[in-house]
Amino acid sequence: xxxxxxxxxxxxxxxxxxxxxxxxxxxxxxxxxxxxxxxxxxxxxxxxxxxxxxxxxxxxxxxxxxxxxxxxxxxxxxxxxxxxxxxxxxxxxxxxxxxxxxxxxxxxxxxxxxxxxxxxxxxxxxxxxxxxxxxxxxxxxxxxxxxxxxxxxxxxxxxxxxxxxxxxxxxxxxxxxxxxxxxxxxxxxxxxxxxxxxxxxxxxxxxxxxxxxxxxxxxxxxxxxxxxxxxxxxxxxxxxxxxxxxxxxxxxxxxxxxxxxxxxxxxxxxxxxxxxxxxxxxxxxxxxxxxxxxxxxxxxxxxxxxxxxxxxxxxxxxxxxxxxxxxxxxxxxxxxxxxxxxxxxxxxxxxxxxxxxxxxxxxxxxxxxxxxxxxxxxxxxxxxxxxxxxxxxxxxxxxxxxxxxxxxxxxxxxxxxxxxxxxxxxxxxxxxxxxxxxxxxxxx
Numbered sequence: 513x514x515x516x517x518x519x520x521x522x523x524x525x526x527x528x529x530x531x532x533x534x535x536x537x538x539x540x541x542x543x544x545x546x547x548x549x550x551x552x553x554x555x556x557x558x559x560x561x562x563x564x565x566x567x568x569x570x571x572x573x574x575x576x577x578x579x580x581x582x583x584x585x586x587x588x589x590x591x592x593x594x595x596x597x598x599x600x601x602x603x604x605x606x607x608x609x610x611x612x613x614x615x616x617x618x619x620x621x622x623x624x625x626x627x628x629x630x631x632x633x634x635x636x637x638x639x640x641x642x643x644x645x646x647x648x649x650x651x652x653x654x655x656x657x658x659x660x661x662x663x664x665x666x667x668x669x670x671x672x673x674x675x676x677x678x679x680x681x682x683x684x685x686x687x688x689x690x691x692x693x694x695x696x697x698x699x700x701x702x703x704x705x706x707x708x709x710x711x712x713x714x715x716x717x718x719x720x721x722x723x724x725x726x727x728x729x730x731x732x733x734x735x736x737x738x739x740x741x742x743x744x745x746x747x748x749x750x751x752x753x754x755x756x757x758x759x760x761x762x763x764x765x766x767x768x769x770x771x772x773x774x775x776x777x778x779x780x781x782x783x784x785x786x787x788x789x790x791x792x793x794x795x796x797x798x799x800x801x802x803x804x805x806x807x808x809x810x811x812x813x814x815x816x817x818x819x820x821x822x823x824x825x826x827x828x829x830x831x832x833x834x835x836x837x838x839x840x841x842x843x844x845x846x847x848x849x850x851x852x853x854x855x856x857x858x859x860x861x862x863x864x865x866x867x868x869x870x871x872x873x874x875x876x877x878x879x880x881x882x883x884x885x886x887x888x889x890x891x892x893x894x895x896x897x898x899x900x901x902x903x904x905x906x907x908x909x910x911x912x913x914x915x916x917x918x919x920x921x922x923x924x925x926x927x928x929x930x931x932x933x934x935x936x937x938x939x940x941x942x943x944x945x946x947x948x949x950x951x952x953x954x955x956x
Contacts, residue, residue: 516635516638516639516642517642518532518642518645519633519635519638519641519642520925520926521818521819521821521924521925521926522614522622522624522632522819522820522821522925522926523610523622523623523624523625524541524622524623525613525614525616525620525621525622525623525926526620526621526622527619527620528566528570528619528620528621533570533620533621533622535573537645538570538573538574538577538623539573539574539576539577539649540577540645540649541574541577541623541641541645542573542574542575542576542577542578542580543577543578543580543581543644543649544577544641544642544644544645544647545557545574545577545578545607545609545625545641546577546578546579546580546581546582546583546658547581547644548637548640548641548644549606549607549625549627549628549637549641550578550581550582550583550606550607551606552604552606552628554603554604554605554606555582555583555584555606555658556583556584556585556586556603556605556606557578557583557584557585557586557605557606557607557608557609558585558586558588558596558599558600558603558605558607558608558609558663559571559574559575559578559585559586559587559588559596559608559609559610559611560587560588560589560590560591560593560595560596560599560608560609560610560611560666560697561589561590561591561610561611561612561697562590562610562611562612562613562696562697562725562754562755563590563695563696563697563699563720563722563725563754564611564612564613564618564621564722564723564725564754565618565722565723566618566621567590567611567612567621570611570621571587571611574609574611574623575587575660577649578658579657579658579659579660580649580651580652580657580658581652581658582652582656582657582658583606583658584658584659584660584661585658585659585660585661586599586603586605586661586662586663587660587661587662587663588662588663588666589662589666590697590700590720591666591667591670591697591701592670592697592698592701592752592755592756592757592852592853592854593610593612593614593624593697593755593756593757593850594756594757594848594850594851594852594853594854594855595666595670595673595701595756596608596609596610596624596626597626597630597631597848597849597850598630598670598673598848598849599663599666599669599670600626600627600628600629600630601628601629601630601849602669604628605628606628607625607626607627607628608625608626608630609623609624609625609626610623610624610625610626610755611623612624612697612754612755613754613926614753614754614755614757614758614926615694615726615730615731615732615753615754615758615926616726616754616926616927617725617726617727618722618723618724618725618726618727624755626850629849630848630849630850631824631849631850632820632821632824632850633821667700667701667704670701671701671704671705671708674701674705674852674854674855674858675705675708675709677847677848677855677858677859678709678858678861678862679862682861682862682865683709683710684706684709684710684711684861685710685711686747687710687711687712687747687748687861688711688712688714688744688745688746688747689706689711689712689713689714689746689747689748689749689750690713690714690715690716690737690740690741690744690746690748690749690750690762691703691706691713691714691715691716691718691749691750691752692716692717692729692730692734692736692737692749692750692751692752693715693716693717693718693729693730693752694717694725694726694729694730694731694751694752694753694754695717695718695719695720695721695724695725695726695727695729695730695754696720696725696726696730696752696753696754696755696756697754697755697756698752698756698853698854699717699718699719699720701854702750702752702756702854703715703718705854705858709858714740714744714746716729716736716737716740717729717730717736725754726753726754729751730751730752730753730754731751731752731753731758731759731760731839731840731853732753734749734751734760734762734768737749737751737762738762738766738767738768739766741762741763741764741766742764742765742766745764746764747764747870747871748761748762748763748764748871749761749762749763750762750853750857752853752854753840753853756852756853756854757820757841757850757851757852757853758771758839758840758841758851758853759771759774759840759842759853759854759856759857760839760840761774761857761860761871763870763871763872763875764870764871764872765872767872767875769871769875770838770839770840771836771837771838771839771840771841771842772794772798772799772802772838772880773802773875773878773880774836774840774842774856774860775792775794775802775834775835775836775842776802776805776806776877776878777860777863777874777875777877778834778842778844778856778859778860778863779792779806779809779811779834780809780863780877781859781862781863781866781867782833782834783809783811787833787846788811788833788834789831789832789833790812790827790830790831790832790833791806791811791812791813791814791830791832792806792811792812792813792814792832792834792835793813793814793815793816793823793826793827793830793832793834793835793836793843794813794814794815794816794823794835794836794837794838795815795816795817795818795819795822795823795837795838796815796816796817796818796918796920796933797818797837797838797839797885797920797933798813798815798837798838799838799880799881799883799935800881800916800917800918800935800936801878801879801880801881802878802880804878804916805877805878812830814826814830814832814835816835818837818922818925819837819925820836820837820841820843820850820851823835823836823837823841823843824843824850827843827845832845833845833846836851836856840853840856842856844856844859847859860874881916881935881936881937882935882936882937882938882939882942882943883933883934883935883942884932884933884934884935884942884943884946884947885931885932885933885946886931886932886946886947886949886950887924887927887929887930887931887932888929888930888932888950888953888954889928889929890928890929890930890953890954896921896923896930896953896956899956901952901956902921902949902952902953902956905919905921905948905949905952906919906921909934909945912941912945913934913936913937913938913941913942913945914936914937914938914941916936916937917934917935917936917937917942918933918934918935918936919932919933919934919945919949920932920933920934921933921949921953930953932946932949932950932953933946934946934949
C-alpha cells in the first residue's frame with residue numbers, strides 16, 4: 513500500500529502558514545508538478561482558485577515553481593473546481609490546478625490537481641510528485657522559463673458548457689430557485705446559468721470578501737437556505753460548497769435532499785430513459801435506504817471508499833456512468849469527467865420536468881434510514897481503528913443495531929478530526945450508539 517505524506521482524500525490541504533501550506537513547500541510543489549506533469553506537447557497548466565484571501569498569494573508561489581520548469585500557465589482566476597477540469601481537457605493542457613480547500617473555512621487552503629484528461633490524479637502520480645518534492649528546488653536556464661497568460665472569458669466558456677448539458681427543448685421558466693453560493697467560486701457563474709435557462713433566481717451568500725467563504729452557508733450549513741426557500745415560497749434551494757463541486761438541495765417545504773437522494777433520483781431517471789450503464793456507485797457512507805431502493809429497481813450498487821476520486825475509480829472499474837457521495841459529490845460521466853454541483857442539479861431539474869413532480873415527491877420515493885454523523889476533533893488521530901475498545905465496538909455493533917445497520921469510524925482526509933457514522937432502522941438506538949462511540953474515543 514502506497515503511503516502518501518501530503519496528498520490526502522482530495523489533494524493537499526491545511527491551514528495557510530502551517531505545513532504543508534507554506535511558501536517553501538508550495539514553491540517545491542509547483543516545481544515538482546511542472547517536472548512530473550508538464551511533459552506533453554502543450555507544456556501548459558491551467559490554474560484556478562476559489563475566493564479565499566490567501567488564493568492569490570498561493571497561486572503566485574505555486575506558479576513561480578511551475579514556470580521555472582519551462583511549463584507555461586493559463587490563469588482563469590476564480591472559478592469552480594469542475595471548470596478547471598473542463599478547461600484542462602478542452603485545451604489539452606498538461607494538468608489543471610485548483611487552489612481551494614473546498615468546504616473548509618477561509619484560514620485553510622489546498623491544492624487539487626487534474627491530469628490532462630480532466631480527472632483527478634492517481635495515487636501513482638501523486639507518489640511521483642511527492643518523491644520529486646524531496647529533491648532540492650533549482651532554476652533552469654532563465655531563457656527556458658514558461659510564460660503566464662490569462663484565459664479569455666473563462667466564465668462564459670464554463671457557463672456555456674454547463675448549459676449544454678441541459679436539454680435544449682426544456683427550460684426552467686416555471687421555477688423559482690434560491691441559490692446559496694457559499695461566498696465561493698460559483699458566485700459569478702451559477703446564478704447566470706439558471707437565469708439564462710429561464711428560472712427566477714434568488715441568490716444568497718454571493719458577496720465574497722476573502723474571509724467569508726463557507727461561513728454559515730453553503731452545502732455544509734443549509735439552515736439559512738431552508739428558511740429562505742420557505743419564506744420566498746420557492747420551488748427549490750441549491751447549496752454549493754466553496755469550490756462548487758458539491759450540491760445539497762432543499763425542497764419547497766424546507767427539507768434537505770442530500771447526495772444519496774440526488775443519486776437515487778438521477779439513477780431512476782437514467783433507468784427510465786435506458787441511459788443507465790452498469791449500475792450505480794456509492795460509498796461506505798451511502799444510506800442503507802437508498803441501497804435498498806436500488807435493489808428494488810434492479811439497479812446494481814457498488815461501494816467505494818470515501819472520496820470522489822475513489823468513486824470515479826469504481827465507476828470506471830464497473831463500467832458505470834453514475835456515482836457519488838452523500839456529501840453532494842455527484843459524478844455523471846456522460847456529462848463531465850468529475851463531480852460538478854451545477855451540472856448535477858441541472859439533471860435533477862430534468863427529472864422534475866419529465867416526471868412533472870416536485871423535488872419533495874421525487875426524494876420521498878425512498879425511505880432513508882436514521883443516520884447520525886459526528887466529528888470528534890482530537891490532537892492524536894492515529895490508530896483509532898486499531899484500538900481494542902473501538903475494534904470490539906466495530907465487530908459487535910449489529911447485535912445492538914440489527915442486520916440492516918452500518919458503523920464507520922475513520923480519520924478525515926480533509927479536516928483534523930475523526931468522523932463517526934452510524935445508521936440503522938431505529939433512530940434511538942442509532943443516536944445512542946453514535947454517542948457511545950464518540951464518548952469512548954474522547955476517553956482514549
